[in-house]
Amino acid sequence: MTVQRTTRLAALVALPAALTLAVAAPSLAAGSGKAYQIDLEQLNDSGASGTVMLSAQGTNKLNVKIEAEGLTPGQPHAQHLHGSTEGIDFHCPDASDDTDGDGILNNTEATKDYGDINISLTTSGDTTPDSGLAVDRMPAADAQGKLSYERTLAVSPDVIEHLKDLHVVQHGIDPNGNKKYDFGKGKSELDPKLPQEATAPTNCGMVMGAAVGSVPVGGVETGSGSTDGMEAPGMFAAGGLTLVAAAGALTVARQRARRSAQNG
Ligand SMILES: [Cu+2]
Structure with missing residues (x-):
């Protein structure tokens, strides 16, 4: 009798624990690899900051969550994981890397520090440097200059292995505060048809510390587990800028940087 009651009691006590485990299971599964939090810090006096969570899922999937603010309102922001998965040490640049001294740290100057694009953090489709x-x-960014992003990407095991060697960079600055990309700071060194404001980096973040299984920052919806990524409705209605044309130029710059990295 006593034994029976104890057993029943144990079962009752165990039940909430089992429920808790069941609820926690998806995040445990998602955290079967490493998870890193990254703080995005402004470049070019942009005032753009943010938080990123990179969570490895197994050996070939990466969940990326970004919550950023202080971005150019209503404008698209190219964003990437920069750096090398081959043991080359890159880091985020600072104002001293403005080697031509024009007051703007452009992508070419910054690439010497943060390396080539490794993964393009697109909202759908291709994620290679070509994108x-x-x-x-x-x-x-929305009308307040805030941007939320989440996507689970298929990546190579190299990326998971060298996750902490990669940096997150967002591009697009608005020094004159007119809420669009204009030629106030001249032409982009990547493509003279584009404003420098559209391609210059606005922030950069390096891995600050391991946080396996920690809760994502910023309250982004979780648990999709999809590799399709999250589409933000209407995000490009206000874009209109022909940044696509610069993709080729950026690829050239990337290849050049890779060669110099290999040579150096
Ligand atoms: Cu970039």
């Missing part, structure tokens, strides 16, 4: 300026598949 680096596929602006119709890049997220746009």
Whole structure:
């Protein structure tokens, strides 16, 4: 009798624990690899900041969550994982890397520090460096300059292995505060048809520390587990800028940087 009651009691006590485990199971499964939090810090005095969570899922999937603010309102922001998965050490640049001294740290100057595009953080489709300026598949900031992004990407095991060697960079600045990309700071060094404002980096973040199984920051919806990514409706209605044309230029710059990285 006593034994029976104890057993029943144990079962009752165990039940909430089992429920808790069941609820926690998806995130445990998602955290079967490493998870890193990254703080995005402004470049070019942009005032753009943010938080990123990179969560490995197994050996070939990566969940990326970004919550950023202070971006150019209503405009698309190209965003990438920069750096090398081959043991080359890159880092985020600072103002001293403005080597031509024109007051703007452009992508070419910054690439010496943060490396080539490794993964393009698009909202759908291709994520290779070729989509680096596929602006119709890049997220746009809302009217308040805020941007939310989440996508689970198929990646190579190299990426998971070297996750902490990669940096997150968002592009697009608005020094004159007119809420669009204009030629106030001249032409982009990547493509003279584009404003420098559209391609210059606005922030960069490096891995600050491991946080396996920690809760994503910023309250982004979780648990999709899909590799399709999250589409933000109407994000490019206000875009209109032909950044796609610069994709080729960026690819050239990337290849050049890779060669110099290999040579150096
Ligand atoms: Cu980039």
